Amino acid sequence: MKAHLTRRYMFSASHRLHSDALSAEENRATYGKCNNPYGHGHNYALEVTVSGQVQPSTGMVCDLADLDDFVKREILDRFHLENLNTLPEFGGSVPTTETLCIALYDILQRGFTPAHLEKVRLEETMMNSFEYAGQGEPIH
């Protein structure tokens, strides 16, 4: 019996949206206040959805502690209270919430093995959120 399990995590980080490929005026026109030179921060909410057969012996898709440990070690410890522009994931790319969402999906997809990764949903503020389920995959 297949079920989807979603866990929600919080982290805070700063970023500045600025592309070296654009002129100062173009950066200003494209990113507006997000282009301010010293950056700004958000409280991000990350939702990780995994799926799998519910194991009869435990009643679980996967051990929640495994997911929590992985997310803490590979994501929260690395991204919480950091400046995203300084992280290797964004070497050369703009740390929009779209690219952050894909980067977090890739970390989970590469390293988390106890269950199948379905999607990552990332709230930048209470008013906007982004979802990614892998290249070309539709969102349910």
Added chain:
Amino acid sequence: MVYLTRKAEFSASHYYHNPEFTPEENQRVFGKCNNANGHGHNYTLEVTVKGEVNPRSGFVVDLKQLKEILHSEVLEALDHRFLNKEVPEFAAQIPTTENLAIAIWRRLAPKLKAAQLHRVRVYETPDLFVDFYGEA
């Protein structure tokens, strides 16, 4: 096709224990959830049904009927209960959020007439929820 979601809340207690495990295994796998006296949650249930909009009523489903079915089939059985001891599905099954979502699906699916059950979502806490889409 239109999807409609109805929300409900219930509070219940449970504990996790597999009689085939040794006490040490139960403790290792389930941690504090293995405490036999149980602990509780305020669960939030979201039931999503899908169907074509009926041209006469403008409804996918009569919300009053859906609410009544939710009440009689799910809330009456689960609200303010010790799931392990009072809900038959959990006499031989561990009342995890996964199994709870499956049990709620099985209670609701045969009772729905006009609309088709699409998803059962059970929040154990605001930070943890399970979705079940059927027996596939």
